[in-house]
Amino acid sequence: MKRKGLIRAAVLLSGVSAVTGCGNRNISVLKPAGPVGDSQMDLIRLSLVIMTLVVIVVSVLYIYAVVRFRERPGQKKEIPEQVEGSKKLELLWTIIPILLLVILGIPTVSTTFQLNKKPEPAESMRVNVTGYQYWWAFEYPDYGFETANEVHIPAGKKVEFIMTSHDVIHAFWVPSLGGKQDLSPGRINRLVLQADKPGIYEGRCTELCGAGHALMNFRVIVQQPEDFEAWVNRLKKPDSQPDNDTAAEGKKLFAQNCMGCHAIQGAGYKVLGQTGPELTGLSYRTRLAGVVNNTKEDLSRWITNPQRIKPGNHMPAFDHLTEKQRKALTEYLSGLK
Template identity: 55%
Template sequence: MSRGKHLGRLLFVFSMIALLMAGCEEPAKSVLDPQGSTGEEQLTLIKISIYIMAFVFAVVMVIFIYVLIRYRQKPGDDSIPEQVEGSTKLELLWTVIPIILLAILAVPTVATTFSLAEKPSEEEEALTVKVTAHQYWWEFEYEDYGFKTAQELHIPKDKKVYLKLTSRDVIHSFWVPALGGKTDLNPGQTNTMTIDAKKVGTYEGRCAELCGAGHALMNFEVVVDEEQKFDQWVAQRQEPSSQPQTAAQERGEEVFSQNCMSCHAIDGAELERKGNKAPNLTGFGERDKIAGVLENNDENLEKWLKHPDKVKPGSYMPSFDFLNEKDMKSLKAYLQSLE
């Protein structure tokens, strides 16, 4: 087999793989199917850039084909086509045209970028949430209501949400493909963006900046509810049910206080929880995911507690594989009871 044929087959295989991967993304996770006004504005910018690139490609291909045919070598014709090197007109042409095309793209891009970073007006009654990124989890502080959550950002449908983005350690990037583009979170600095959602549902978010070994697993969810249901969720977070109801849960609370309370906080618990080094576990039993990546069930919870670094490499969560079977079962029962 010649090298050319071998290379051609490799290109074909890679093309098919890329095509299949492109089709794996669900609509609710795609920037091409926005579910909010921010995503729609950014999709417009994507379309403008595609149209410009398509126009440039078409013009180049037309010129290329014309030159290929018009100046192809003919039998018996040894003449050399007219040389245009140093042509002032042509050099001005292919300098001015790109500038014009870049201006067409730059003006709406800059305007949209600044617009989405502005705080909504008081008339819009936007919800303000402070987002703090950690290696490798997300903290959401609802400044309007006075509580914090982790890993799940709950917002009401059809309402502007003003996000204040910062980082506790390294540079991260907040990205919910269906709701808005990427915005960096830098230590000691606060960036802002506004998002909203027009459809009820759960949207996947992730860190879009390489931030360490657990970067690919630094996921979170944006849960969008009707405003009435969101208000109910807020009321529940403000008065959470964190008291153990069974003997196993009571023992689990003891295990938690002995091993976990220095890092984790639980609002509404009988014992004061001030840990803020790790995710707030209030309402843990109602979350869809453990550590943002595992389905929330007893088996995965034990897997996470025993071997967190195997689930999410680089995580600062210590291993609790030293707990005996009874204490592990009690701790799981307590955590799953948190509402």
Template identity: 60%
Template sequence: MAGFGLLTGCGSPHMSALDPKGPVGETQLDLINLSTGIMTLVVIVVAAIYIYVVIKYRERPGDDKDEIPEQVAGSKKLEILWTTVPIILLIILAVPTISTTFRGTDREPEPGTLRINATGYQYWFGFEYPDYQVSTANEVHIPTGRKVEFLLAAHDVVHSFWVPSLGGKQDMNPGRTERLILQADEPGLYEGECAELCGASHATMRFRVIAHPPAEFEKWIASRKQPKSKPKTEQQKQGHKLIAQNCIGCHAIQGAGYDILGRTGPELTGFSHRTRVAGALDNNRENLKKWLVNPQKIKPGNRMPGFDHLDDKQLDAMVEYLQTLK
């Protein structure tokens, strides 16, 4: 790990393959260390041979400039040596690499494994929990100490699912279901992103994995099954009406009378508890209003139209209602 010290400032502390928080990530870090060790060994040996040859066979005063050193072309011993050694090193690297790769996509997950359907869209991630009949978007909640089987698919173009602190990448392909098994051993927030160039807003196609202790995860599931989505104040009621007029063709809100209508955009149930707006901005009223007015400025090429035709009072009402969804 010391060799990677200079790289620790290159990204988010919640998004590092060099600081794994689960068994899959730890195994993959072992592979990184193994491959780095092999490459370092090769560099040291080659450099040592190079330095030795340069010093030993350098031209010295008094040498016969016409003398030709002993030629070793066609030496069977040397040819066997420099053919066999790389093969041995490749085998040492290939065996654990192949084993780890297939272990992460086992066809028969262990009993008790949590299943989550993850779908990539331009430019957001949708998550469904078939065992609990709940869904969410851009933030996926999991219990600690329990294996999670992500069933990965893409709605439009090829995406890639990557949570560096928990495990490696897996492509998400339209028309196919890929599998990835991850586990978080510590509660916390882990950054994820699409690692496949998927369009103009690829760089802002991010999501978060939020790992809870098992009891807290069950509480989160319970809250998702009984969401608080009814408006109370007049402003919230106005926002609820505007959402119905402008958003429900694409979005669903459980418990608000819009449970099954919108399915082409992110699920909005419990929106106030999300840490980000559209996976790109901190979730606060100011950023939410910016998103509603001009989503193309924040995520160019996304499928959501802007609501710049609404006045400030109407936008504030929409923001107020969305920020009360629990």
């Protein structure tokens, strides 16, 4: 029985070890895509070299001690020579760790201060970040609009993220670009990032913020400067009017059911919701709620029962709508540009 138990434990441990190695290859600090990520990768390499050296030295000393001082046949049993109180040994195993910590600490502190430098306004842009349960608001104060769960930035330009939280503690992290910064209610933190090349970089909340924490995802979409400017111009002059009768019916349904929470610029509403994500230009987003693809089918599923897709979010289910009404509302929202 004991043997079977050990075998089961070994199999379980192997399975757990294998699963911990699974994940999205695009969410990794080992694939830096900007100067912040590169700097942090250099620190990872330095610490890895130091720790590897420590493991090798300790292993060699251990093996040497086991082989050199093992008990031999016919050897008289006697107490070996004691080294207690040896000043040389005590100084040696005190000074060496201190030197290793200094070697690791100096570049770490230097890099921290370097990355925390406030960029010049002429060579950077600003994005205000607010964490909610369980979505992200990204405001562009220089351009006068806001997005949700996806933030667009130009390649090769520093971006200063000014961060806070609306409710509980969240943490902003884009592994490939670097960083990781807490967002606390009533407190302003900042993080400067830069992406070297266009692409989609996945972001995560790394602070347990409630039931929907594991799905509080966002994306950083890096574009060429000219493509970013084109995106900005579209959001500054949104096309939020319905282009067919079905969408027009959907706009009426939005006013009756959704306008109290969500804002749509350019739709002609006198009152704009403030408690839910901004929906202006929804058709340009790659995902809905940060977790499903931006398709009409998934949008309809989200409207019907958002808790099934993202448990813990504060949006109520609209399962009271008829299929025709859901189709109209979906048609309108999916056409927002």
